[in-house]
Amino acid sequence: MALVLVPQSLAYAVLAGLPPVFGLYAAALPPLVAALFTSSRYLQTGPVAITSLLTLAALSPLATPGSADYLHLAPLLALVVGLCRLAIGLLRAGFVAYLMSQPVLLGFTSAAALLIVASQLPVMLGLPGAPGHLWLALAEALTAPTGWSLVELALGGGTVWLIVLGRRVHPLFPGVLLAALLGVVFARFAGLPVATVGALPAAWPAWRLDLDVGALRQLLVPGLLIALIGFAEPAAIARTLAARNRQAWSANRELFSQGMANLAAAASGAFPVGGSFSRTMVNQLAGGRTAWSGAVTGVTVLLLLPFAELLASLPKAVLAGIIVASVLGLIQPRGLLDVLKVSRAQGLVGLATFGLTLGLAPRIDQAVMLGIGLGVAVHLWRERRISVAVAYDSQRALLRLTPAGVLYFGAVNVFEEALLAELAKRPAAQHLVLDLRHLGRLDYTGALVLKRLAEDALAGGLAVQVIPGQAPQGGRLLRRVFGEDSPILGGE
Numbered sequence: 001m002a003l004v005l006v007p008q009s010l011a012y013a014v015l016a017g018l019p020p021v022f023g024l025y026a027a028a029l030p031p032l033v034a035a036l037f038t039s040s041r042y043l044q045t046g047p048v049a050i051t052s053l054l055t056l057a058a059l060s061p062l063a064t065p066g067s068a069d070y071l072h073l074a075p076l077l078a079l080v081v082g083l084c085r086l087a088i089g090l091l092r093a094g095f096v097a098y099l100m101s102q103p104v105l106l107g108f109t110s111a112a113a114l115l116i117v118a119s120q121l122p123v124m125l126g127l128p129g130a131p132g133h134l135w136l137a138l139a140e141a142l143t144a145p146t147g148w149s150l151v152e153l154a155l156g157g158g159t160v161w162l163i164v165l166g167r168r169v170h171p172l173f174p175g176v177l178l179a180a181l182l183g184v185v186f187a188r189f190a191g192l193p194v195a196t197v198g199a200l201p202a203a204w205p206a207w208r209l210d211l212d213v214g215a216l217r218q219l220l221v222p223g224l225l226i227a228l229i230g231f232a233e234p235a236a237i238a239r240t241l242a243a244r245n246r247q248a249w250s251a252n253r254e255l256f257s258q259g260m261a262n263l264a265a266a267a268s269g270a271f272p273v274g275g276s277f278s279r280t281m282v283n284q285l286a287g288g289r290t291a292w293s294g295a296v297t298g299v300t301v302l303l304l305l306p307f308a309e310l311l312a313s314l315p316k317a318v319l320a321g322i323i324v325a326s327v328l329g330l331i332q333p334r335g336l337l338d339v340l341k342v343s344r345a346q347g348l349v350g351l352a353t354f355g356l357t358l359g360l361a362p363r364i365d366q367a368v369m370l371g372i373g374l375g376v377a378v379h380l381w382r383e384r385r386i387s388v389a390v391a392y393d394s395q396r397a398l399l400r401l402t403p404a405g406v407l408y409f410g411a412v413n414v415f416e417e418a419l420l421a422e423l424a425k426r427p428a429a430q431h432l433v434l435d436l437r438h439l440g441r442l443d444y445t446g447a448l449v450l451k452r453l454a455e456d457a458l459a460g461g462l463a464v465q466v467i468p469g470q471a472p473q474g475g476r477l478l479r480r481v482f483g484e485d486s487p488i489l490g491g492e
Contacts, residue, residue, distance in 0.1 A: 001283050001293065002300035005031075005046055007180035008279075008326065009301075010197060010311065011319040012047035015116065016055040016271050017065030018074055020197045020319070023047050024305055025205040026270035032298030034261035035291045039253040040238035041245075042288055044279035044297065045261045049327050051230040051274045053112055053119075057364045058222035062215070074271040076215055080223030081272040082262030085231065085255045094251030096228065101379075103339050103350030104371040105232055106332060111357035112364060113330035120320035124156030125149065126195065134361050151192050152317035155183060159321025164328065171285050176322055183318035184311065195316045200308040205268035222365050226272055229368060231258060234275020241284060278326060345382065349374045384411040388418040389438075397430040399423070404438040409445035419453060423460075432462045436469045436478075447481040454488050464488055 005027050013023030027046045034045035056065065058077055063069035088096060119134045122141035126149025141147075159179040166175030187196055235251060242249035258274060265273050283293055336354065340347025353371030360367045386405030392398070399422060403415050423429065434450065436442065454464045466488050468475040482489050 001044060001279060001286070001288075001297040002027075002304065003177050004174065004279060004282065005044075005297060005301060006304060006311070007176050007314070007319070007322055009047045010314065011322045011326075012049060012052040013271070014316070014319055015049065015119065015323055016047075016052040016074070017060060017070060018271060019066065019071075020311075021200045021308060022071075022074070022270050024200075024301060024308055025268040026265050026273050028205065028298055028302040028305060029264040029268050030261040030270070030273045030298065031294045032302070033264040034257045035293075035295035035298070037253065037257035037260050038291045038294065039248075039250040039257065040234075040242065040275075040280075041247065041290055042241050042280050042284040042293070043234055043238050043254070043275045043291075044283050044294055045234075045258065045275050046273050046279070046297075047271070048230070048233065048274045048276050049116055049323060050109060050112055050233065050330075051226060051272050053116055054222070054226045054229065054365065055271050057362045058219065058226065060362050062218060071269075072210065072212070073215055073219070075266040075269050076212060077219050077223055077226070078262045078270060078272045079266035080216060080219045081227045081230070082259045082266060084224050084227035085259030085262065087259075088227070089252045089255030089257075089259055092252045094255050100228065100232065100368075100372055101346065101349070101375040103336075103343075103346045104353045104368075104375045105229075106335050106339065107350035107353030108229070108357050108364075108368055108371060109330045110332050110336065111354045111367075113327040114358065115361050115364070116327045117324050117331075120156075120323050123195075123320040124153055124317050124324070126152035126317065149194070149317075152194055152315065155186065155194065155315050156317035156321040156324070159183070159318045160325045160328075163322065163325035172282060175325070179318055179322060180311075180314060183315045184313045187313040187315050197312055197314045197316065197319070200312055202306050202309045204302070204305050205270065223272075225365050225368055227259075230272065230274040231255060233277050234258065234280075237275065237277045237280045241280070345378045346375075349378055380410050383408065384414060386411050386414055388415060390418075390422055392422075392426055392429070394428075397428055398433065399426055399429040399431065400433040400435060402435040402438055404440075406441045407436075407439050407446040407450075408441065408443040412446045412449045415446075416449060416453060423457075430462060432457050432464045434464070434466045436467055439469045442469065442477060444477065444481070447477050450478070451481050454482075458488075465490060 006024065009023030009027035010020040013020050031045045055074065055077060059070055059073050063073055088094060115134055118138045122137050125141050127141045127147055162179050163175035166173035187194055235254065238249055238254060261273055265271065336347065336350050339350050352374055353367065356367035356370050357364050383406050386403050386407060389402040391400045401419055401422065407415060450466065454466060457464045466478065468478050468489060478489060
């Protein structure tokens with residue numbers, strides 16, 4: 001796992017707008033610390049593609065990628081992400097990690113993967129990228145064919161081909177490792193000019209973290225978003241493997257583990273980390289059976305740090321190919337179309353998130369917030385769609401209304417308007433029954449409005465009866481609002 005992680009970590013650091021060696025720092029201590037607290041036996045922690053892109057999105061508006069200020073902000077962002085995950089885990093609020101709907105997550109990850117590919121194409125063509133200006137760099141690269149390097153394009157394309165084809169041959173095929181080794185050999189002995197990683201400090205990470213309160217405030221919202229979004233991938237794979245192997249798994253404990261890993265990344269001067277879907281699957285297939293496999297991975301990378309100079313000849317085009325190959329599986333247009341077929345509203349939310357992520361790049365954190373807002377708005381809109389069945393017994397002059405759905409503050413006006421309309425249609429009605437037994441949920445505002453409507457009907461000369469629903473919470477809430485001894489409440 002360490003031999004796969006080392007070249008990947010270099011690539012993901014570049015994707016995050018940092019020098020490659022920062023990837024090694026993020027791949028050494030964090031996996032070791034995460035293994036001490038993880039709930040999953042197989043989860044592999046370290047640099048991951050989506051979190052690296054989110055890091056670039058969060059930091060590029062505050063500093064130029066690669067600058068001294070940028071290098072100072074990266075571990076601070078890891079600190080914020082770590083504290084957010086720790087707080088969520090300690091408060092046993094792991095459910096918040098699932099508040100991002102699947103359509104939003106699907107739209108975001110598909111678009112983010114396309115952005116990652118777009119950011120690496122100039123590098124694979126032998127041109128300098130422009131971190132933070134993905135579309136501009138891509139447009140300049142594609143319109144300047146005279147500057148393309150066919151050698152680097154072959155290296156990058158060959159890397160993608162080797163990794164993707166290797167996965168089809170066998171999940172344990174070491175495509176990443178072979179691509180890195182072949183790239184180093186080619187750069188050293190082919191005698192052709194290619195851009196390489198360059199000098200890598202042969203040293204362990206500096207254990208220093210300079211706190212900047214002003215910067216921490218600016219990083220709070222991006223850090224919280226990364227803490228939640230970046231947890232979706234490790235949660236999915238850990239939950240899947242736990243179910244397959246009939247093992248217990250705790251989202252709260254995993255959040256705590258990932259929080260500690262990010263604190264270790266901050267102390268190492270690195271950048272935010274997360275759980276890797278692909279490396280976790282490889283770890284399980286390779287025979288990993290306990291959480292200590294992650295610890296061994298981290299220790300191995302730590303021991304390899306003094307020999308990092310051996311990777312100085314690694315071509316940048318190979319790193320770009322590693323990144324592209326790692327995210328191709330995240331581009332899922334068919335998944336978005338499937339959601340659209342099942343639910344038009346949810347599908348449109350996913351497509352809107354997809355478009356916003358592409359359009360707002362590099363501020364994809366804003367796209368995520370807008371996508372989440374759209375998902376919540378659609379949910380509230382659908383919750384308002386309660387149905388009200390009406391029955392009128394002319395002999396008894398009895399009007400019965402039976403609402404079905406969720407009667408909460410956003411939908412209570414729908415029920416009120418239906419009641420007033422029916423009363424206006426039937427002026428001869430003398431008895432009013434509000435049958436709440438088909439309600440799924442009733443909130444405090446809904447109960448207050450019901451009480452007011454009942455009192456208004458009583459004042460208008462109607463005999464009113466409210467039949468509470470079967471849910472214990474609804475019944476208790478109505479008794480508290482109407483009064484324990486209210487003659488209005490009761491069964492038929």
